[in-house]
Amino acid sequence: MTGHRSVARFDHPALLYRGEQEYLAGTTAFVRAAIADGDPVMVAVPGKNLDLLKAALTDVADRVVFADMAVAGRNPGRIIPRVLLRFATDHPGRRVSIIGEPIWQGRTALEYPACAAHEALINAAFVDRDAAILCPYDAERLDPSVVEDAWRTHPTMIEFGGHRVSDRYADPFDTADTFNQELPASPADAEFLVYGDHSSLAAVRYFVRRNAAASLSADETEELVLAANELAANTVEHTSGRGRITIWTEPGVLICQVDDAGHLADPLAGRLLPPAHHQAGYGLILTNDLCDLVRIHTTPTATTIRLHKYL
Amino acid sequence: MSGSALLDQVTRGDHVCWIVDDEAVRLDTLAEVVQAGLRKRERVIYTGDDPEGILAAIECRGVPTAEALAAGSLRASTPESCLTSGGAFDPAVAMRLLREESDKARQEGFPGLRLIADMSWASRSVPGAERLPGFEAELNVLFAEGYLLGICAYSRRLFDPLSLRRHTSTHAGAAGTDMPFDPASALRLRLTPPYGLRLAGEADIFNRQALAAVIEHLVDQDDGSVAEIDVSDLRFADTAAGRILAQAVDRRAGGLRLVGASPALSRLLDFHGDRGALASDTDAEADSA
Numbered sequence: 049m050t051g052h053r054s055v056a057r058f059d060h061p062a063l064l065y066r067g068e069q070e071y072l073a074g075t076t077a078f079v080r081a082a083i084a085d086g087d088p089v090m091v092a093v094p095g096k097n098l099d100l101l102k103a104a105l106t107d108v109a110d111r112v113v114f115a116d117m118a119v120a121g122r123n124p125g126r127i128i129p130r131v132l133l134r135f136a137t138d139h140p141g142r143r144v145s146i147i148g149e150p151i152w153q154g155r156t157a158l159e160y161p162a163c164a165a166h167e168a169l170i171n172a173a174f175v176d177r178d179a180a181i182l183c184p185y186d187a188e189r190l191d192p193s194v195v196e197d198a199w200r201t202h203p204t205m206i207e208f209g210g211h212r213v214s215d216r217y218a219d220p221f222d223t224a225d226t227f228n229q230e231l232p233a234s235p236a237d238a239e240f241l242v243y244g245d246h247s248s249l250a251a252v253r254y255f256v257r258r259n260a261a262a263s264l265s266a267d268e269t270e271e272l273v274l275a276a277n278e279l280a281a282n283t284v285e286h287t288s289g290r291g292r293i294t295i296w297t298e299p300g301v302l303i304c305q306v307d308d309a310g311h312l313a314d315p316l317a318g319r320l321l322p323p324a325h326h327q328a329g330y331g332l333i334l335t336n337d338l339c340d341l342v343r344i345h346t347t348p349t350a351t352t353i354r355l356h357k358y359l
Numbered sequence: 360m361s362g363s364a365l366l367d368q369v370t371r372g373d374h375v376c377w378i379v380d381d382e383a384v385r386l387d388t389l390a391e392v393v394q395a396g397l398r399k400r401e402r403v404i405y406t407g408d409d410p411e412g413i414l415a416a417i418e419c420r421g422v423p424t425a426e427a428l429a430a431g432s433l434r435a436s437t438p439e440s441c442l443t444s445g446g447a448f449d450p451a452v453a454m455r456l457l458r459e460e461s462d463k464a465r466q467e468g469f470p471g472l473r474l475i476a477d478m479s480w481a482s483r484s485v486p487g488a489e490r491l492p493g494f495e496a497e498l499n500v501l502f503a504e505g506y507l508l509g510i511c512a513y514s515r516r517l518f519d520p521l522s523l524r525r526h527t528s529t530h531a532g533a534a535g536t537d538m539p540f541d542p543a544s545a546l547r548l549r550l551t552p553p554y555g556l557r558l559a560g561e562a563d564i565f566n567r568q569a570l571a572a573v574i575e576h577l578v579d580q581d582d583g584s585v586a587e588i589d590v591s592d593l594r595f596a597d598t599a600a601g602r603i604l605a606q607a608v609d610r611r612a613g614g615l616r617l618v619g620a621s622p623a624l625s626r627l628l629d630f631h632g633d634r635g636a637l638a639s640d641t642d643a644e645a646d647s648a
Contacts (some may be wrong), residue, residue: 249563250544254594270595270623277597281564288520330598336631 244290407477591619601627
């Protein structure tokens with residue numbers, strides 16, 4: 049039967065699974081129920097689990113859009129705008145069902161706070177939307193604190209085959225704010241540039257180009273130049289003071305950090321596409337697209353944004 | 360002349376916002392740009408407060424002003440001469456005056472017309488001054504023809520940082536003390552007859568309105584012709600510049616083509632174009648399913 053619901057409802061359960069059997073049982077039941085309802089379905093999970101699900105869903109493969117979350121959602125900051133909301137807006141007026149698995153064993157300590165903030169903010173980004181997003185968590189292999197966080201970021205939980213309301217679920221913005229954490233200090237000998245006068249964005253671009261070219265390809269360098277330019281432009285447009293850009297490498301990653309006296313007051317900045325007729329508001333979305341990880345620490349008097357390009 | 364050389368890279372077609380914060384640098388630079396124009400046999404028009412004082416100051420710095428004035432290659436006037444009889448700023452009147460001057464200089468055989476304007480008047484309570492940014496942006500179309508060269512001097516003492524930034528973005532390039540005009544990082548817009556435009560340099564928030572105005576002009580030229588924007592020398596475009604270009608291509612639906620986009624610019628164009636494209640692709644899939 050085809051579901052025609054008059055009231056939009058957002059469901060965001062976490063599936064705490066132990067082993068392949070539980071994973072497949074929980075996820076395929078979700079997909080098959082959505083297909084039975086006539087809903088568009090997307091499966092966005094990381095590589096190995098994607099292969100498992102593709103194999104288990106061959107009979108309905110033409111009804112499901114598959115995406116490798118380790119690629120499409122490598123940067124957790126782009127999962128909402130580029131994976132989840134994109135699929136929803138591609139199906140206007142319809143309830144969509146998505147399996148989104150943003151957290152897996154290989155996520156680094158640096159990535160995790162951005163992943164958890166993302167999970168919390170899904171609840172805000174999808175409020176009033178007609179959608180179901182199931183987030184599988186590997187309860188056997190993930191750190192217990194990660195599973196604990198899933199109880200805070202999901203209103204409902206599925207465990208041992210049963211559904212229940214999470215008693216720890218809290219306001220998504222408050223929860224996301226607990227992951228708005230101070231970043232480790234940049235190396236004392238890192239190259240930096242202070243900017244903030246008219247036309248100094250050209251100097252910022254020159255600085256990034258000069259310091260990134262040794263580690264990145266020409267195209268990747270220009271991606272980082274563009275991302276850094278958008279952040280520095282925000283400093284110039286939205287603060288009265290100067291900014292500082294610092295760049296250095298750590299094993300496997302090039303890091304470019306922008307510090308200014310602004311406040312990124314909207315936790316959803318960079319996650320929601322502006323309405324089509326808006327000419328501004330694309331900078332942070334693009335930054336999320338161009339980088340492998342974006343970490344933000346913002347307070348009313350200072351903001352640090354760290355861009356990561358994996359080497 | 361001290362040789363501050365802030366503006367010695369400016370060429371015909373450029374429209375530069377010059378942020379002034381030092382009187383000695385101002386007079387040295389004025390002398391340099393007037394001298395450079397005279398050497399290139401361009402007509403040089405200066406408008407600003409106290410034109411006699413300025414002429415005397417640059418004469419002291421070695422510019423043969425008396426000779427140039429007598430030959431008609433140099434003219435100097437107060438800004439009031441460009442305002443309406445009622446003392447208001449009217450973009451239509453100013454644009455007409457500018458076109459007349461430009462036509463006259465061409466007829467008299469000058470290879471270019473160099474305009475140097477002290478914009479201090481705009482900080483006073485001149486009726487209509489709020490229309491200046493829109494006018495300055497529109498002017499870029501005229502400059503892009505490649506005959507005029509414009510240097511607009513805004514004093515940091517008279518304009519607050521916010522309005523300076525707004526004025527800067529209506530110009531294709533900028534310069535200031537210790538920050539010479541750099542052709543590589545400025546935006547260069549040149550119309551290529553009959554229907555084309557060549558972009559070079561870098562497009563960012565500091566020249567956004569200039570780019571938008573010239574692109575708007577191309578989009579409005581919707582007469583069935585196919586216009587081409589050569590972006591092969593556009594070294595950098597920020598997300599807003601990419602959006603301006605992507606939307607122009609969309610709006611002219613086949614009547615506007617970008618040539619020579621770098622991988623970075625192509626990516627930006629996809630970024631701004633893909634929401635509509637993806638939505639329609641998926642709808643088609645869903646319909647056939």
